[in-house]
Amino acid sequence: MVRQMAIDLAMVMSITACALDGTGSPKDDTVTDAMPTLAPMLERVLPGVVSIAVDGRLSAEEMLLLRDPEFRRMFGLPKRVQPEERRFLAQGSGIVIDAANGTIVTTHHLVDGAEEISVTLADARRLSGRMIGADAANDIAVIQVESRDLVAVPLGNSDTLRVGDYVVAIGNPFGLAQTATLGIVSGIGARNPVEPDGRFIQTDAAINPGNSGGALVNVRGELVGINDSLIGSAVSNSGIGFAIPITRAKQAVDRLLHPTPSRS
Known part of the structure; x- marks a missing residue:
């Protein structure tokens, strides 16, 4: 002891x-x-992490998965598909990266199929979000809100991370707003079994349902990753989470915000 x-x-x-x-x-x-x-750092960063609620409709592929008896058994769903299951409600997190323009980055899988996007700020203001663009391959989406007095999270450099560096995951797990969990980088360039395309930051900072799209920051409060997924139970953290490196995410965001004109 x-x-x-x-x-x-x-x-x-x-x-x-x-x-x-x-x-x-x-x-x-x-x-x-x-x-x-770490309170002074978090006081600067927390206002830049938002809660995102999504109302949408399931795609044909998702409905096909939902009809799979084995899938329904694994997640404790009733044996029959109900008509209302064609719609879905999802909740996750997002990060303000440009306060002046109201630009927020999150994960594509959170807002995929969204018909309505609601953004709740740290000060409890609730705003309507508009989809700007999405990159499914990198699991990145960009939305925009109309508001003043936003706070952006400063970008860091994920290329300089080392195994053992301390990081903090910030988001809204289980609907608990403005939650921060401390851990370390436990792997660099990790393969994510859920999304095998691309390399991820592996961390033991607790990432739970609702953290998706939230911030992974270093102890200076710089954004080094976007929380993406976890290994283990769908309802609890097992100590292995994955974040999209900010270097890769920034490239995807830049392409979405400044698309290259197509040549005729």
Whole structure:
């Protein structure tokens, strides 16, 4: 027990050291030697992470999957498909990347088939979202809201991440808004069994249903990944989550926002 407490204390002190400036002094006056904390960083980042609610209709392929008896058995659904199941409600997260233009990035699988998109900000304002574009191959979607006083999350560089770097996953798991979970990068360039196309950041920061589309940030509060999926039960975290590297996501977003004119 004493050894574990020492390890935990060393971890917290190490994280705090990462948030210090070159002189060894805290970047924020609220961080003291007596109380190491990531709170100042999260206070800056949390307003840039939003909750996204989607109302839509299932595609023919999804309805076909829903009719599969084995699929319904695995997820505890009734044996027969009900008419109302043609519609769906989904909830996840998004990240403000351009405050001036109301640009929000999220995962494609969250908003795929959406007929209505509702965005709730950290201050409880609820806005209507408009789809700008989607890249299914990279599981990236861009939506836009009309609002003032938005806060963007600064972009980092996922190419510099190393296994063992501390990261924080921020989102709205199970509808619990503005939730942050601490962990480390547990794998670089990982293959995601759910979405085998592309490489992902693997992390043990808890990623649960509702976190999809949320932010994975380093201890400086820079966006290094977009939370995408997890391995294990559909209702709980198993310690292995995947995030889309921000370097790859930014390339997809740039293509969606600035499409290359087609040649006739």
